[in-house]
Amino acid sequence: MARVRSVGKRWWVGAVGLLGLCVAAGAEPAYSQQSVAVRAGLVKGSLPVDDPTAAAWATASVSEFPMSPQVHWPVRITDVTAKSVKVRGLHDGTTVAILLEYSDPSEDPEDAAALEFMVGDTKAHFAHGQPMAQVEGGPVNIWYWKNKDGKGADLGAKGFGTLKPHSHQDVKAKGVYQGGAWKVVFSRPLNTEHVAEDTQFKPGEFASIAFAIWDGKKMDTGQPKEKGSEKAISSWWYFRADAPPDYSPYMYALLAVALAVGFEMVLVRRLKKGS
């Protein structure tokens, strides 16, 4: 009996030990968190659609995604210049602007970058919306920029070899090369009339996004280092344009607090009466 009492008194030692273990476990995260989504914040006033270096970009949250050499399709590449890309987004309720930033040791006319989106609710393969054996896939919408063109291009594809410019060009793009890195801003209205070809953005809802980067450095062969399907790519990640502020959750919370206070008052009153 004495032994049992002795153990009973020491139960709190175990509890403190467990708490210590928890603190130790929580001090160092088990794994690093990488970005999974680009978040385009809602801004008032003009968007920096023509200025990748504008101060407004500093207010946008930044996400970073690793890039891989394109090895999915037979014309492959084994090493690419861009190992990762930083992405920021802003929108003003009518236009969305997305900024890519990545390292490139040299500025070349053939340097290029692209964003890719699914169109509508139909899933599309990240490699140009190529056909899938058991799933009816949809097209992709590609926003393309090449340094020597100095502008954006609005493209569509549904499978390799089907990439072509849309009859309507809704995408703008501008690149600035500074200090061994490209900053390229793409912009487009959040919604267009061409719902079958263009991705449409609904603020607050997640869309799929993928990235591609080409280092256009001229090699001894006279060809760019990266061209066509020889490029740095990512598979699908997420993009969301922030919805306007919604204050209704605060109202619901206040209502819940009032109901809880009322419940407490009734409960205590009845308990007192009962006792």
Added chain:
Amino acid sequence: MGGVLVRPIILTVCIYLFLKFIVPNLPHSAPLPSSLIFLYLMLTTAGIVIFATLSGASKDAFFGPILRFLTGEGGGALSGARYLVLALFPLLVGWQTYGSTASSDAPPGENRTIHPAPPGEYTGLSNPVPKTLENINYGKGLYASRCSPCHGNFDGKGFAAAGFTPPPANFKDPTTIAMLQESYLFWRIKKGGVGLPVEGMPWKTAMPRWEMEMSDEDIWKVIMGEYDGAGQKPRTWDESE
């Protein structure tokens, strides 16, 4: 407050801390969803209440201090704690309400099936290529040139793997090729990521459709090289009989 309540409270807190911080750090474990932790705590609470109400005496001993605390009969030093609890409860309810009604910044969850069922014609195929050292080495050579950029040294950490989600499979992991038949690998290599059914989310995977570049015989050889290189054996039905 009666000492009878202290142990249940400590027990509940300890179980919460264990589920929240210790379980995720156990080998082969993962963080538990908050809904599951909540369920476990509810079960704990229910168990405590059942235990405390087994008899009339234990019921009074358990609920008596609670009632006296809530009505303020205890008075003295506990009155401060009473007001604190009465203030915290509505705040907790409000916080929970806000959390359940505010929009989340988290992307939609993905319940991707990693090893979905193969089409019927690929079920139970046996490797027609003789398992000779020559064939295994030939398969390893093909693996080195075609597969290792993503799958690396059979560990899924090739130089081209970083940008892909889902990540390339780690063949040394006992939950990949060790639990699959050769015929399954034949299907996955031949048809690639785009051959997956909808639950495998084929639109996300970078696995090439190798039937465009390799003969069936070479694919079977790659499979042999893959198992040998990863130090794994294919799952067979014969062994379990």
